Amino acid sequence: MTLPLYQVIRDDIDRRIRSGELRPGDRIPFEHDLMRQYGCARMTVNKAIGALVADGLIERRKKVGSFVRMPQLVTPIVDIPDIEVEVTARGEAYLFKLLSRTVEEGGSVLALTGIHYAADRPLAYEERRINLMAIPEAESADFETRSPGHWLLVTVPWTHVETQIGAEPAPASLSRRVGWDKDTACLVVTRQTWRGEAWVTRVRQAFDGKIYRVTASLDEAR
Amino acid sequence: MTLPLYQVIRDDIDRRIRSGELRPGDRIPFEHDLMRQYGCARMTVNKAIGALVADGLIERRKKVGSFVRMPQLVTPIVDIPDIEVEVTARGEAYLFKLLSRTVEEGGSVLALTGIHYAADRPLAYEERRINLMAIPEAESADFETRSPGHWLLVTVPWTHVETQIGAEPAPASLSRRVGWDKDTACLVVTRQTWRGEAWVTRVRQAFDGKIYRVTASLDEAR
């Protein structure tokens, strides 16, 4: 399984950057040099460096050369997959229980509340609103035991998401309802998604801070 | 400012995907067709589609064609910039107060604790460890009033980061020390960074959940 040459070149330079041999601001060899070094055409070198530029590792300036970019401010990529997917991936039984379902604002908004369970323990309380103007078929969907988030994810492609993550003490009413300790801290994830100009859904999920956390893993650049 | 042709093609297809005209799983026109449609060489079309593949919007299969990818599971990009940068960007006065500084494990680890202030209010309590084997110059750095996170960010390029975000009730000792309410929920960010094989720093920051949250904004793909 021999890698294509442009990949080899790309990876070589990538490695030299990550190892610290090439530091931010350093010039990488001219395309002409690389071309002779690897005994290939300039287009091949060009493609390799183009990939590094797309990955944010390198910056090019005409006539001047190509340089290792300064590292960005810390910008991890946080995976917040669908709760159902995440729970089942962990090998636990997933369950969603719908608490309430009302149609608001003259039939244009579907409002839902429910609880996500993992292995029979309440994991999160969810309040969701769905824009029926944009997603009319949501009105007839069955959310009794399937989470609306999962249904939306596989049904409606989104184009923009905004997320907030905060921490709040669990209100007493919620703690009582789901059987959490009195002084539980909730990880509160609020998310709104759009499809083009129209908002699709807005959701607020309060997780039990003791059993849920958001994780991220990132290799340089972005 | 006329865009290069491959960019135009790339953007056209991008737009057709985001508008919903081309939905996940749909085939996009064959390179041969696009080539005639735009009156250009196949390499140009190929480069345009290659860019879409790099952006995760399209998947190619030999002999079969190119298809719009299924939308990824929700994977927002969360900006967690340096606290100092974030606070000053908000136009507030930033201050770091070092609480303790010890050298541990036979001189190989520098352990620090301190508090970040925004506009004279305590924003976060920080516990940090720095690997002196990897970053010996940290031993002589002055962290009395500059946050070690900021110093590291501008001094030491990293290649890998892992972050966890959780929620915990503030321990009474901490609440007393920084003057938070008894039942404050903390947003706890734990982060470890590497430079190649060596770990650089490990930090645990407990933010006041009432005044700090992590936000994310993302356009499709990734």
Add this chain to the structure above:
DNA sequence: CCAGCCATTATGTATATACATTATCGATAT
């Protein structure tokens, strides 16, 4: 001495071409 111009150089885009790779589909032989 300095401003302005020009040659140089490195990247940026585009083309035409070639051959490799791989999945599909139909034809052929068993």
Add this chain to the structure above:
DNA sequence: ATATCGATAATGTATATACATAATGGCTGG
């Protein structure tokens, strides 16, 4: 009928080439 094989069609990689663009640095004329 079915397994095999080969033609075909689509993408994947690589080349040589050409001209465009932009910044640099040196040359030249005032």
